Amino acid sequence: MAIEQVCPPGVLPSEEAVLGLYGPEPIHEGEALTKAIIETVERLTKEARR
Numbered sequence: 001m002a003i004e005q006v007c008p009p010g011v012l013p014s015e016e017a018v019l020g021l022y023g024p025e026p027i028h029e030g031e032a033l034t035k036a037i038i039e040t041v042e043r044l045t046k047e048a049r050r
Contacts (some may be wrong), residue, residue, distance in 0.1 A: 003033055008043070025046040 004012055013021065013032055022028035
């Protein structure tokens with residue numbers, strides 16, 4: 001829930017997208033969350049360098 005509040009809209013895929021892209025296991029949800037965190041940090045780092 002905290003990631004959904006902090007990450008920009010569209011970074012974290014919907015539950016249906018996670019199931020389709022990664023799979024149904026809890027580890028797959030973790031992969032989606034990890035990717036969202038990494039994308040957000042990379043985006044913020046680029047913005048800070050400008």
